[in-house]
Amino acid sequence: MTAATARTYLGYEALIRRFNLRVPPLRRVFMATERTIETHARTSDGDERIELPLQRLSDTESLVGQLTFALKREHLNLTVLGALFERDEALTTVQEWLREKPSSRYSRTAGHLATWLTGHQFDYTLPPGSPRVSLLDEDEYVTGPGVSDPKFGVINNVLGNQAFSPLVRRTDKLTTLLNEGLADKVKAALSTIEPEMLSRAADYLYLSETRSTYNIENEIPDNNRAAKFRRLLESAGEPGALSEEQLCQWQNQIVSPLVAEHQYRSVQNWLSRSGRPRNIADFIPPAPDQVGLMMEGVAAVAASGSTGEFDPVLAAACASFGLVYVHPFLDGNGRLHRFLLHHLLRQSGFTPAGVVLPLSSRMLKQLERYSTLLKSYSRPRTAQLEYLLDSDSGTILVKSAQPRWLYAYFDATEVCEFILDCCKLCVEEDLLSEVLYLRAHDETVKALESWLDMRQSQLNTLIDVIVQGNGTLSNRKRKLAEGLTDEQLLKVEATVSEHFAAYIDSRALT
Template sequence: MAIALGYNALVTRFNLAVPPLRQTFWLGARAAESRTQAPDGTERIELPRGRVSAEPSTVEQLTFALKREHLNLTVLGALFEHRPVLADIQEWLNSRPTSGYARRAGYLAHWLAGADFEYRAPAGSPRVRLLNADDYLVGPEMSSPQFAVVNNLLGSRAFSPLVRKTETLRGLLAEDLRAKVARAMDAIEPEMLSRAVDYLYLSETRSTYGIEDEVPDSSRAAKFRHLLEMAGESGVFDEEKLCEWQNLIVTPLSAESSYRTAQNWLSRPGRLRNMADFIPPPVEQVRPMMEAVGRVAAYAAEGMLDPMVAATCAAFGLVFVHPFFDGNGRLHRFLLHHVLRQSGFTPAGVVLPISARMLKRLDHYSSLLKSYSKPRTELLDYQLDGDSATIRVMSPQPLWLYAYFDATEMCEFMLQCCKLCVEEDLAAEVEYLRSHDRTVRELETWLDMRQSKLNSLIDIIVQGHGALSRRKRNFVEELTDEQVARIEEVVARHFAKYIDHQV
């Protein structure tokens, strides 16, 4: 029978109400280490007997977790609420005052739970860092003289995402997407870039609403475009600035002058469904969490963190906190552009079609959001009234449940989206415009048609991969079949490269 190890054992031993672990360690009966991955992506790792004692103590389990596993501040936050654990750590510090793992445990118990220990690191104790920079992206360093521990986490106690240096993430960061953006912009003549950017603004606006399965009217679309044009303003965003942004993109009835003052929740529509898909943090946590989110966003402009990583952590942090009753999703996606432009990753006035890329991979994007929201909401006991108009949450909603999460896959996803925006989407739009100009010049030598109608006709034929469908034939009923065939040939010839790329 396998014996649970590390976080896995601590969760069971203290009955911790935390989201399920993505990776669990066990002491197995085999002579070699084995790894098994389930369809849902969770991994089970069995270690051979003899590597770990058969019945590890709480301190031994905590040592194993800190030594072998990814740092899990959520589990540790829940664990350090238990007084016997704090007593064990005090004894650990007394018996092994120079132990790096004991000092990390003591510091984290103090940082996460406010625990006090009668301890001070002996003189000459080597400082230990919470995160190994070879394995994680790290933040600015803050030293604790008491424990001789250096806190280099991303963020603060109120909000601290974790980003692991996976092989995928290392590869994406090594591509230097900021330089690729700069080279792509320099390669496009100013007039052409201006026209391309105009379309990209339109595409980004439509896509951000498309993700929410909405089609905005011209007024709402214009407001969101105006907000996109404001991206990159100097200064750290705060409550006043976020309210200003929120007021720009919602109806006057939904405009808010401060962060929310009541518990909100998300539910999918459905008759008598009466279920919450996500219950964000309680009101008292919103302001400190959002202040910490703003601090992480500032890392980009300060050069302390890759801009796309900082933008991702901050943007997903905002949507997880859900500081408003309306507009959170659009603000979440806008914040990506704000951080990127503020850091100089994207030039002033230029917007990458990130939401358009997210829309193309909507299932993946949705799964990333649910990986945070679903396991946390499933831990809560709540009650919605019969009309799903009010909610009462009966369970505790501790800070550690919301403030910490692994953002690695989110960063990988957003870096991949950004990479495709630069390498494919921007190039495709420029190719479209150049093909369009060549097509118009050739057709205007013999075709007398209003410019706006000609533009629409070209677009329709391109969408039809070089052919005008029978359903759209009445759009140019004044033309003969021979003329339509000639137009199709011209469009197909000039747009061949663009159409091949889209298929």
């Protein structure tokens, strides 16, 4: 084997291969090579391959060496560690490591995590004077309130708990978005809009958000369902914990009475896209016996956004995506997950009462990115399962285990970046764009009514369609100007173009 091809896997990837762990593939893999320089390669889908010079590494073979590398050099991966610490060999190795190096930061971290993840108890006493160590570096991760483990001298500052713990890395993009001061931008934007205009803009945004959340799922709700969802949006932010009873009440308002549920699901559900073979599942959520504990973890993360323990947008992002990943109901999970974003943002004070940010509209405009975030969780987990699916009779038998570590832990960094992006665009573009539209509409109506005799509803429709056509009415829609001469229509188009020029220009830039 040549120097160009000789590779030794390191850290988590080495542990996965050594124990044949059935876990989602790593997005970031380290390898040791005989090259003398460090190289980084990124695939088109964002996966990283990092090659390190072998001569700079001390132990690339032993289990302790691989664990040390993973804990020291890689992002914390509780899924891999959860699978690993189910193996007796791994637990025995950690026990020996603690005995041989009781003061080691990494042996203590491994012992703490093995206990935290599995409940296994080690024969160990912390040497006097050993410094406390934090599980996550606050410069690299968004952290939760630290919980001290005196046995190992480790401060566990992950977000959430054993049943649900998202990981949020402080990437350059995330840091930049957090430093935008989006909450202040929301308040500043709203302060410049007179109350009557803001009320009209909010009315449209509620309508837009309602339509978009159904459009994401290729549904067109009837007037009754749309009205119920809007009323639910208007009630978002009311005080109270995210309990099973509360979520059931919301689910009942979102779905048809025929599929209303009064508790979390007690059966295994799954998702399949239309057009796929009927015996293949796109996503198999956690087993029913895990749902309650996972949702308690989701609720704890959600609450941290209102208490100030966690940035409110990040808390809302992690909790809302956590809900759709857990899929606690047989129907309505997607709409409920998007509603939860609004509820938590308003509950934390990020969004003031009476105003809704058109987040679903933004998701609809970035549907591929949104879908990718959902699939990045669902696909690799479902791929680890063996199952029998009978779509015709509506049953699924999951033959393999569905351990907690497969579902409870995930990297939520890109989810948080996405929701921060959506909030930023909603504030800087969508809200102000709607106000700009309404002001232009008022000026246009005022100018046209001085000479044009047309029913208000017909005039509103005509203006809207001309704006959609960037200042012109297509021949196909000429009937909307029935009763107007060609000269009069040109005058209407010119008036609309004059007053909507700024709006049309701003829309062309988005």
